[in-house]
Amino acid sequence: MDFVLFFTFLAACGAAAATGALFSPGDWYRGLxxxxxxxxDWLFPVAWTTMYLCMSAAAARVAVLPDAGQALALWSVQIAFNALWTPVFFGLKRMGAGLVVVLCLWLAVALTMLALWQLDRIAGLLFAPYLTWVTVASALNATVWRMNPEARG
Known part of the structure; x- marks a missing residue:
């Protein structure tokens, strides 16, 4: 694996992760x-660290392969939606808009995983925990939105 590529993708993940520090859940979320x-709560940093490492490794594995353009373009789309969800949900307190973003994220992650799988099965498998987590996050976002109609922004 090319470690320069790995750390480049990890930097993109770090930028997405920084939104968690900028827009923390806070009292609003705790009260829902x-x-x-x-x-x-302790699981979130453990899960995200693991997923960001796996996502970066997957991208670095395929970045050196011919015809990786589509997979890497999809990787870019998913990290953009990843970075967008936290400010929308926690920053703006817009649970419905957050649900739209997380569903777009789920689709982008699924498409990225398929594109990676076609190039390198290990890279595709490295995205499986991420897709699982985003599935749970989507269900959680939808359920919290449904359970808190008075808090919908």
Whole structure:
């Protein structure tokens, strides 16, 4: 694996992750009703660190391959939606708009995973935990939105 490419993709992930520091959940989110299956707070940084490492490794694996353009373009789309969700949901407190963003993210992640899989099966598999997590995040966003009609922005 080309480690310069890996760290380049990891920097993009770091930029997306920085939105979590800029727009933390705060009291607003803590005060919302949430389903019993909401992941515990400690799991989020562990999960995201793991996923960002896997996403970066997947992109670095395919970046050196011929015909990787579509997969890398999709990778760029998914990281853009990844970076957008936190400011929309936590910053603007717009749960409905956050749901639209996370569903776009889910589609982008699924398409990226398929494109990566076609080039390199390991790269595709490295995206599987991410797709799983975004599936849970989508369901959580939808459920929190439904459970808190008075807090919809």
């Amino acid at each position: 009703r949430k389903p019993v299956w909401t992941p515990p």
